[in-house]
Amino acid sequence: MGVDCGNCSDEKSRKLLAVIEAEKDNPGSLIRILHEAQEIYGYLPIEVQKFVADNTGIPLAEIYGVVTFYAQFSLKPKGQNKINVCLGTACYVKGAEGILDRLKKELNMDVGDCTEDGKFSLDACRCVGACGLAPVIMINDDCYGRLVPDQVPGILAKY
Amino acid sequence: MKTVNIKIDGVALTVPEGTTVLEAARMANVSIPTLCFLKDINQIGACRMCVVEIKGARALQAACVYPVSEGLEVITNSQKVRDARKVTLELILSNHDRQCLTCVRSENCELQKLSKQLNVKDIRFKALTDKEMQPIDNSSASIVRNNNKCVLCRRCVAVCQKVQTVSVIETIERGFRTRIGCAFDKPLAETSCVNCGQCIAVCPVGALTENTHIPQVWNAIADPDKYVVFQTAPAVRASIGEAFGLAIGERCTGKMVSAIRRLGVDKVFDTDTGADLTIMEEGTELLNRIKNGGKLPLITSCSPGWIKFCEHNYPDFLDNLSSCKSPHQMFGAVLKTYYAQKMGIDPAKMYVVSVMPCTAKKFEAQREEMKNSSGYVDVDAVLTTRELARMIEEAGIDFKALPDTDFDDPMGNATGAGVIFGATGGVMEAALRTVADVLTGESAPMEKIDYHAVRGIEGIKEAEVEVAGIKVRLAVASGLGNARKLLDSIRAGKAQYDFIEIMACPGGCVNGGGQIIQPSSVRSWTDLRTERAKILYDEDKALPLRKSHDNPMIKELYDEFYGNPGSEKAHHDLHTHYIARGKY
Ligand code: SF4
Ligand code: SF4
Ligand code: SF4
Ligand code: FES
Numbered sequence: 052m053g054v055d056c057g058n059c060s061d062e063k064s065r066k067l068l069a070v071i072e073a074e075k076d077n078p079g080s081l082i083r084i085l086h087e088a089q090e091i092y093g094y095l096p097i098e099v100q101k102f103v104a105d106n107t108g109i110p111l112a113e114i115y116g117v118v119t120f121y122a123q124f125s126l127k128p129k130g131q132n133k134i135n136v137c138l139g140t141a142c143y144v145k146g147a148e149g150i151l152d153r154l155k156k157e158l159n160m161d162v163g164d165c166t167e168d169g170k171f172s173l174d175a176c177r178c179v180g181a182c183g184l185a186p187v188i189m190i191n192d193d194c195y196g197r198l199v200p201d202q203v204p205g206i207l208a209k210y
Numbered sequence: 211m212k213t214v215n216i217k218i219d220g221v222a223l224t225v226p227e228g229t230t231v232l233e234a235a236r237m238a239n240v241s242i243p244t245l246c247f248l249k250d251i252n253q254i255g256a257c258r259m260c261v262v263e264i265k266g267a268r269a270l271q272a273a274c275v276y277p278v279s280e281g282l283e284v285i286t287n288s289q290k291v292r293d294a295r296k297v298t299l300e301l302i303l304s305n306h307d308r309q310c311l312t313c314v315r316s317e318n319c320e321l322q323k324l325s326k327q328l329n330v331k332d333i334r335f336k337a338l339t340d341k342e343m344q345p346i347d348n349s350s351a352s353i354v355r356n357n358n359k360c361v362l363c364r365r366c367v368a369v370c371q372k373v374q375t376v377s378v379i380e381t382i383e384r385g386f387r388t389r390i391g392c393a394f395d396k397p398l399a400e401t402s403c404v405n406c407g408q409c410i411a412v413c414p415v416g417a418l419t420e421n422t423h424i425p426q427v428w429n430a431i432a433d434p435d436k437y438v439v440f441q442t443a444p445a446v447r448a449s450i451g452e453a454f455g456l457a458i459g460e461r462c463t464g465k466m467v468s469a470i471r472r473l474g475v476d477k478v479f480d481t482d483t484g485a486d487l488t489i490m491e492e493g494t495e496l497l498n499r500i501k502n503g504g505k506l507p508l509i510t511s512c513s514p515g516w517i518k519f520c521e522h523n524y525p526d527f528l529d530n531l532s533s534c535k536s537p538h539q540m541f542g543a544v545l546k547t548y549y550a551q552k553m554g555i556d557p558a559k560m561y562v563v564s565v566m567p568c569t570a571k572k573f574e575a576q577r578e579e580m581k582n583s584s585g586y587v588d589v590d591a592v593l594t595t596r597e598l599a600r601m602i603e604e605a606g607i608d609f610k611a612l613p614d615t616d617f618d619d620p621m622g623n624a625t626g627a628g629v630i631f632g633a634t635g636g637v638m639e640a641a642l643r644t645v646a647d648v649l650t651g652e653s654a655p656m657e658k659i660d661y662h663a664v665r666g667i668e669g670i671k672e673a674e675v676e677v678a679g680i681k682v683r684l685a686v687a688s689g690l691g692n693a694r695k696l697l698d699s700i701r702a703g704k705a706q707y708d709f710i711e712i713m714a715c716p717g718g719c720v721n722g723g724g725q726i727i728q729p730s731s732v733r734s735w736t737d738l739r740t741e742r743a744k745i746l747y748d749e750d751k752a753l754p755l756r757k758s759h760d761n762p763m764i765k766e767l768y769d770e771f772y773g774n775p776g777s778e779k780a781h782h783d784l785h786t787h788y789i790a791r792g793k794y
Contacts (some may be wrong), residue, residue, distance in 0.1 A: 097394055101794060109376030111794055112401075115393040119383045 063091050064102060071106045081109060081117055085124060092123045130165045130172035132210045135189040139178025146199075147186040151175065153200035154188075157207055170210065216282040231273040231284055232260060236735070240286055243295060243324055245302075246363035247274040248412055249734035251373060257363055258298050259324065262286045266397075272296055296328050304335030307343065307358035313416040320414035320729050321361060344389060349397035350419055351576050352405035352569040352639065357389050360417035365730075366390065366409035373716060374690040376519065378403045390417075393794070402522040402794055404690070406515035406714045407569030407594075407723020412733075420569050420724060423591040424601060430561040430590070431474045438561045440470050441481045441541055445567035445593045445632030445719035447749075448742040452726040453599035454609035459741035461748065464614020469602045471615065479621040481564065481630030484579045485539025485640070486758035487767070488512065489627060491784055492534045492637075493644045493758075494775040496709055505529050507685075507700070507707040508638050512536045514574035515714025515723075517788065519690050524697050525790035530710075533785040535588070537631065538564040538571065539580055540620075542588030548771045549621060550584070557584050564592045567632070567722030570714065583783040594724030620763055626750030627758045633743035634688035634718035635664035635671060638711040641713075642677065644755045649678030659756060665747070667717050667739045670696055672707075683707045689716035720746065 070087040074080035084103060085095060092099050095118050118124040136142075136151045151162070154173060158166055159165040165172040181187045184196025188206075194208055212227040218238045225234045235242050246257040262273045265283035270291065273284075285291065305401065306774040310316045344357040364381060367390065371377045378401040381390045392401045410638035430436045431551055451462040470478045496508050496560075511517060511532040520527055535543070544565065546557040564571060574580065575589040593601070602609055617623065630636035639661045646654055663673035664684060669692035673684045685707045687696045693712045699705040715722045717739030728738060755761060770781040 100393070104794075110371065110380075111393040112378050112380035113371075116382055118379035120381075 066091050067099075067102065067104060071103065075107060079105070080087070081114065082121070085114070085118060089124060094128045096126065096128075125163075127162070127163055128165045128169070128172070130170055132171050132190055134171055134173045135176045135179070136174070137177075137179045137181070137187045138175045139182065139185075141178070141182035142186040145185040149200045150186050150188060150198050150203065153203045154207075157203055171207070214278055214280040214282070216278050216280075216284065218284045219286055223276055227278070229278050231262060231264075231271070231276045231278060231282075232302045234278050235262075235273065235284070235286060241731075242273045242286055243327060244274055244730060245320060245324065245361060245414060246365065247734070248368070248730050250771075251412065252363070252365045252368040254364065254368075257302070257361070259295055261291060261294050261298075263288055263291055268721070281775070292328070293573045299324055299328055299330055300333050300335060302361050303330070303333050305338050305342070306361065307338055307356075311361070312373065314419050315727075317414035318727060318729070319416060320731075323632060323729070332778075347391075347397050348421060349399035350405065350421060351399070351405065351573040352407060353398055353403070353410065354419050354421050355390070356417050356419070357391070358417075358420055359413055360390055360416050362388060362390070362465040363414060364390075365412040365414065366418060369408045372691065374404070374406060374408055374714070375694050376402065376404055376406075376690060379409065398659055400793070402518075404515045404518040404522070404714060405570040405573045405723075409723075410717060411727060412730075413727075414730065419570060420594050420597065422597060423563075423572070423593055424597050426592060427563055427591050427601070430563070433561075435559055436560050436561045437477075437555050438475045438563065438686065439477045439479060439545055440473075440563045440565060441477045441479045441484070441538060441545075442466065442470070442565040442598075443481045443538060443567055443632065443719060443727070444485070444629045444636075444746055445722060445742070446565050446598065448632060448720050448745040449567065449595050450599055451609075452728070453596070454602075457643060457743055458728070458732075458736060458738065461745045462609075463749065464501070464616070465609055465612040467617055468612040468615045469607050469609055470666065472607050473601060473605055475563075477618045477621075479541070479545075480617045480625030481538045481541055481566075481629070482631065483621050483761065484537035484539075484544070485512075485628035485631040485760045486638075486764050487544065487784065488534050488537045488631075489525075489538050489637075489640050489644050489758035490764060490768070490775040491540075491780060492532050493641050493648065495532055495534065496641065496645060497648065498776065500682075500708065507683075508532055510711045511786075512631065512637055513570070513714045513719075514568070515570035516690065516693060516712045518573070518791070519693065520571065520712065521788055521791045522793060523694070526701070527697060528788045528790060531788055533744045533781075533787065535580070535784055535786045536571070536574065537628075538566065538592075539574065539588045539786075540784045542575075544767065545621070546584035546586050546588065547783060548767060557586055561585075561590045562588070563739050564589045565598045566592055567593065567595050567719045567725045568592075568715075569594060569723045571724075577786075580787045595726055596724060599726065617726065620766075623755075623761070623763060625758055625761045626753040626756035628761075629744050629750045629753065632746050633660075633665070633721040634667065634713050634739075635711065636718065636746070637684045637713075638664045638684060638686055638709065640758060642675065642682075644759050646677045647757065647759060649680065653757075653760075659673050664711075667737070667743070669792040670714065682709055684711075686710050686711045688713040688718050690714055692716075717743070 074084050100114045162175050187196045213224045214227050242260050245259040255272040260273040261270035263285040264271050338732035348357040370379050430438050447463040451460050509530045542562045550557040572592045575592050580588050643659045664686050671686040687693045720742035721739045
């Protein structure tokens with residue numbers, strides 16, 4: 052009963068199954084199961100959600116409803132390097148959207164996606180608390196501030 | 211029963227403990243507006259249309275979920291209450307695609323009615339822009355979902371999950387992006403939706419509708435080359451009058467036939483004749499399986515919603531299903547072969563329209579397996595009861611004023627056995643009437659043919675009857691949640707039966723997903739199933755012939771065409787097979 056999605060091994064599905072067995076009968080267990088599943092797989096693709104549905108008896112549509120309700124769950128894989136563009140008020144006013152547009156163009160992808168080579172994923176977030184540096188992006192734990200769009204290619208080249 | 215004393219708008223009354231404020235208000239003849247509320251199915255307090263003032267409570271409370279208690283004082287009609295309801299409604303209307311003029315639900319819409327009732331004259335919030343419009347999902351052969359008209363009441367979700375246990379639609383995301391959809395936003399046609407249409411039947415607005423066949427049917431009628439034959443299922447006559455102001459439970463078979471004739475069709479037949487034929491075939495199948503140690507229980511196959519449910523969720527029961535096509539498909543096959551031949555009509559020019567209480571039959575009619583008997587599709591178009599009503603209205607026919615007329619001969623004269631097909635337990639009862647006579651070789655007297663044990667609207671009914679000395683263990687389930695319970699108990703070895711009737715819709719076809727829609731204000735407090743079923747049992751009682759095998763048309767059909775029930779030819783034309791489908 053493996054999850055057949057190429058990049059996840061049977062080891063992972065065994066781990067998830069153990070979580071499901073342990074949690075199954077507890078009230079409100081679905082969120083904890085999904086949380087663990089995301090820890091194991093990094094994200095929650097359809098195969099993983101079906102695996103949870105099959106082993107809990109919870110309808111797939113309901114699981115999808117929960118996954119899309121909470122921002123903590125992701126339907127798409129994260130890249131090796133996670134880019135977060137701050138869209139808090141200060142950054143927004145100082146032109147964060149231009150930075151975001153340039154990132155999308157350079158990486159040829161949309162917010163929430165991951166590049167085909169798995170190198171970068173792109174997300175937008177609320178205020179990261181570095182308003183003095185606006186506009187700000189984070190790549191993993193590195194912070195880049197007072198940006199203009201033309202700096203984007205140079206920053207990406209570092210990774 | 212413990213009771214409590216309360217006051218609603220100053221009027222004192224005593225009501226059972228645990229009653230909701232909404233129900234208590236009804237007892238006091240005070241009507242409180244509702245939108246998401248559907249008794250027993252959706253009581254979640256989501257829309258806040260029903261807010262009232264409760265003395266001592268600071269915030270307004272939702273009447274549909276607030277339980278009464280001793281000394282409770284409720285105000286349903288203050289400035290504060292009216293204002294709150296109006297703002298709530300305006301917010302709902304603000305992102306609603308307000309095109310009432312062209313909406314199927316206009317004049318039968320709970321939202322439209324609320325807007326009038328609450329005297330909304332100005333919607334202060336901005337309307338939907340083109341960019342915010344969501345795509346319409348018309349992938350399904352049966353169901354169309356238009357989220358732009360959805361008020362997020364979740365009634366469809368509740369019926370699909372709790373009543374049908376199909377659970378393919380859900381509330382997705384949150385906040386402004388909240389919408390109703392399937393897992394991974396897949397189109398409905400790619401899910402295990404069984405096309406039962408129960409979601410349509412409970413939707414208060416025009417967000418859910420059937421995939422309409424009205425345009426092609428009008429075209430066929432207008433085409434001088436086409437020979438258009440209508441057939442109507444038994445349950446249609448039990449509901450169509452509701453669209454024209456007749457009382458629920460008022461019989462109008464004769465008017466319905468007259469109305470269809472005036473649409474300009476060539477012939478109007480009764481699907482009940484097809485039901486009689488189904489009984490001959492299915493009864494024979496049951497006898498053969500009992501005699502020859504075939505696979506038991508035999509499970510009926512008249513309900514295409516149930517068939518698809520079985521294909522997705524219980525593939526291990528596919529061999530238990532009767533191989534009989536559903537009555538309207540059988541009848542379509544007969545019309546395009548036997549009848550066409552007899553009347554000298556080119557079957558290629560014959561256009562068969564089935565009027566059904568059912569949306570799943572639209573899907574069924576398009577299945578590949580239904581295209582082989584005459585070389586043409588058995589049935590060209592399927593109209594729901596609602597669509598027929600719309601066509602009658604469009605044609606300017608005054609339904610109430612119509613005279614009664616009869617179905618056309620010779621295919622129109624069915625027996626009472628065929629009529630009761632429309633109610634849960636009806637197929638089983640009809641089958642028993644025939645099987646009993648075949649086994650005993652004599653004709654049971656009329657007073658012996660009412661099988662009361664299988665009548666009534668309970669979700670699962672069980673009985674053991676003795677037919678010609680053979681004990682037959684029966685079960686009848688309606689509503690797929692009940693079907694699931696029954697099959698699970700068989701799977702677990704806890705129950706054993708010989709013959710099972712399953713209908714996808716709770717109460718059977720009379721409560722089908724294609725019937726005239728009654729708003730929550732009616733549906734919540736009226737037993738539609740019993741009222742409508744009564745029409746069928748009354749008609750059965752009144753008919754001179756009440757057993758399928760007594761139908762002279764059926765006798766003729768076997769004599770001239772099929773030979774015997776279960777013959778090779780009958781199998782080729784009237785039977786089908788099933789496919790195991792994935793769970794999702
Ligand atoms: S759903 Fe109701 S309110 Fe909305 S457009 Fe249709 S009739 Fe009008
Ligand atoms: S048609 Fe039936 S199965 Fe399909 S979504 Fe509606 S209620 Fe669910
Ligand atoms: S589709 Fe209809 S029943 Fe379902 S949530 Fe929307 S308005 Fe309510
Ligand atoms: S909250 Fe009571 S009807 Fe919706």
